[in-house]
Amino acid sequence: xxxxxxxxxxxxxxxxxxxxxxxxxxxxxxxxxxxxxxxxxxxxxxxxxxxxxxxxxxxxxxxxxxxxxxxxxxxxxxxxxxxxxxxxxxxxxxxxxxxxxxxxxxxxxxxxxxxxxxxxxxxxxxxxxxxxxxxxxxxxxxxxxxxxxxxxxxxxxxxxxxxxxxxxxxxxxxxxxxxxxxxxxxxxxxxxxxxxxxxxxxxxxxxxxxxxxxxxxxxxxxxxxxxxxx
Amino acid sequence: xxxxxxxxxxxxxxxxxxxxxxxxxxxxxxxxxxxxxxxxxxxxxxxxxxxxxxxxxxxxxxxxxxxxxxxxxxxxxxxxxxxxxxxxxxxxxxxxxxxxxxxxxxxxxxxxxxxxxxxxxxxxxxxxxxxxxxxxxxxxxxxxxxxxxxxxxxxxxxxxxxxxxxxxxxxxxxxxxxxxxxxxxxxxxxxxxxxxxxxxxxxxxxxxxxxxxxxxxxxxxxxxxxxxxxxxxxxxxxxxxxxxxxxxxxxxxxxxxxxxxxxxxxxxxxxxxxxxxxxxxxxxxxxxxxxxxxxxxxxxxxxxxxxxxxxxxxxxxxxxxxxxxxxxxxxxxxxxxxxxxxxxxxxxxxxxx
Numbered sequence: 001x002x003x004x005x006x007x008x009x010x011x012x013x014x015x016x017x018x019x020x021x022x023x024x025x026x027x028x029x030x031x032x033x034x035x036x037x038x039x040x041x042x043x044x045x046x047x048x049x050x051x052x053x054x055x056x057x058x059x060x061x062x063x064x065x066x067x068x069x070x071x072x073x074x075x076x077x078x079x080x081x082x083x084x085x086x087x088x089x090x091x092x093x094x095x096x097x098x099x100x101x102x103x104x105x106x107x108x109x110x111x112x113x114x115x116x117x118x119x120x121x122x123x124x125x126x127x128x129x130x131x132x133x134x135x136x137x138x139x140x141x142x143x144x145x146x147x148x149x150x151x152x153x154x155x156x157x158x159x160x161x162x163x164x165x166x167x168x169x170x171x172x173x174x175x176x177x178x179x180x181x182x183x184x185x186x187x188x189x190x191x192x193x194x195x196x197x198x199x200x201x202x203x204x205x206x207x208x209x210x211x212x213x214x215x216x217x218x219x220x221x222x223x224x225x226x227x228x229x230x
Numbered sequence: 231x232x233x234x235x236x237x238x239x240x241x242x243x244x245x246x247x248x249x250x251x252x253x254x255x256x257x258x259x260x261x262x263x264x265x266x267x268x269x270x271x272x273x274x275x276x277x278x279x280x281x282x283x284x285x286x287x288x289x290x291x292x293x294x295x296x297x298x299x300x301x302x303x304x305x306x307x308x309x310x311x312x313x314x315x316x317x318x319x320x321x322x323x324x325x326x327x328x329x330x331x332x333x334x335x336x337x338x339x340x341x342x343x344x345x346x347x348x349x350x351x352x353x354x355x356x357x358x359x360x361x362x363x364x365x366x367x368x369x370x371x372x373x374x375x376x377x378x379x380x381x382x383x384x385x386x387x388x389x390x391x392x393x394x395x396x397x398x399x400x401x402x403x404x405x406x407x408x409x410x411x412x413x414x415x416x417x418x419x420x421x422x423x424x425x426x427x428x429x430x431x432x433x434x435x436x437x438x439x440x441x442x443x444x445x446x447x448x449x450x451x452x453x454x455x456x457x458x459x460x461x462x463x464x465x466x467x468x469x470x471x472x473x474x475x476x477x478x479x480x481x482x483x484x485x486x487x488x489x490x491x492x493x494x495x496x497x498x499x500x501x502x503x504x505x506x507x508x509x510x511x512x513x514x515x516x517x518x519x520x521x522x523x524x525x526x527x528x529x530x531x532x533x534x535x536x537x538x539x540x541x542x543x544x545x546x547x548x549x550x551x552x553x554x555x556x557x558x559x560x561x562x563x564x565x566x567x568x569x570x571x572x573x574x575x576x577x578x579x580x581x582x583x
Contacts, residue, residue, distance in 0.1 A: 134330075137379075
């Protein structure tokens with residue numbers, strides 16, 4: 001099948017609402033969205049601490065997080081495979097290897113440095129007097145922290161989008177801890193790999209188009225919402 | 231007289247440096263108390279302690295005769311608020327800025343709208359509710375900050391150099407708002423200032439500060455009447471000149487402040503005097519110009535201090551004199567260090583203190 005035929009067939013699959021394509025797409029959105037959410041739940045408090053405090057070693061911690069942004073997904077996937085391995089892995093007793101849960105955890109670990117680094121930079125850029133301003137208007141410590149967070153919202157929003165894009169587009173972690181189990185762990189990226197290996201160019205192309213449309217579409221939509229808010 | 235806030239033997243040390251030393255000060259209900267002193271004298275630190283933003287290293291803070299500890303600090307914060315010297319605004323609309331403190335106090339939405347509108351009316355920013363706060367001019371932004379504080383109807387309002395970075399028009403509006411808040415809303419105000427003219431005219435009492443200590447507390451007449459050593463030393467950096475006054479042939483007062491500089495004033499004083507000229511009252515031009523101002527000097531710019539929307543220039547006219555102009559004027563005139571300029575101010579702008 002040539003590329004043009006593949007493209008036509010791919011579009012037919014997408015517009016006919018092929019159940020398998022829909023299932024893979026929804027699972028990818030769920031896994032990447034959950035991973036981003038979990039990373040944000042850990043990462044934003046870490047970023048608040050790093051962004052609002054000065055302590056010995058802060059620079060080193062920030063450098064470690066910045067460096068981890070570029071960690072190869074294959075390397076992280078391999079280490080997570082060893083940890084989740086059911087035979088002698090550190091967390092093998094959880095029995096989550098080759099499940100969507102393992103992919104969610106793995107992708108959350110992958111994107112955590114992105115959330116921490118970008119959110120820390122955004123929080124550091126907020127006027128340091130904002131917290132004091134909130135307090136003098138009657139805010140408690142937690143309300144003052146929330147005021148700072150709200151001022152850094154644009155940067156945190158960027159951290160979220162970047163993390164989601166990294167999660168939905170990565171392959172290494174998904175392959176190592178999720179495998180290729182149809183109807184269980186199959187994602188857009190692993191699906192593309194699997195279909196190429198099976199010489200199903202049309203299905204691979206359909207999944208690739210959906211992946212691209214999702215990344216661009218979600219970015220565009222969120223940026224549009226953010227722009228309107230301003 | 232009921233005490234609103236009181237500092238007892240308060241000392242504050244930052245990284246081994248003493249910012250405040252054994253401060254004892256009371257703010258009485260309904261008064262405007264000014265903290266007058268040069269930069270670095272501890273005024274802002276004192277205000278931050280009164281606002282419960284800083285904890286004293288030693289000593290105690292009382293609010294309505296109740297000792298403030300970490301347990302009751304958040305409750306006390308609801309009864310006082312502070313407006314910072316550098317205007318700080320949330321990155322949102324004017325309305326949401328002013329409503330912030332009211333929402334924290336769980337004020338019903340209908341009352342919030344009323345209070346916000348009342349506060350905006352008070353600072354003459356009616357109709358600005360939907361504007362983005364950070365897109366307003368410097369003076370308008372400071373008025374939003376004031377409205378945000380006034381909307382809360384707190385017992386104590388703390389103002390840190392409220393007019394320091396403003397042009398004359400906005401400074402005058404802010405001063406009027408302060409007086410209105412005190413007279414009509416009965417708000418007790420503690421304000422830090424290094425503006426002698428403001429300190430002389432606005433407050434009921436003045437606390438003179440120098441090197442983290444309070445050297446004197448008294449009424450304007452008491453403080454300015456005896457021209458204390460602290461006041462005199464502070465005055466040297468704030469457009470205040472000591473000289474000898476005599477009545478000239480045309481009936482005006484001529485004050486010789488040395489180095490060939492003679493200042494014309496309206497007030498009829500003779501002998502040793504100190505005079506003050508507000509930096510906002512001085513007109514600056516790159517060329518000599520005709521005007522009704524009796525004081526005209528030629529000088530060179532020796533220092534430029536960029537304060538955002540305004541710029542403070544120190545001009546050597548034989549004596550260093552500080553002039554405040556807007557950033558726009560500064561840019562349009564293409565001013566630089568050593569630029570030759572002409573300064574003019576009216577005899578009526580010269581305050582004899």
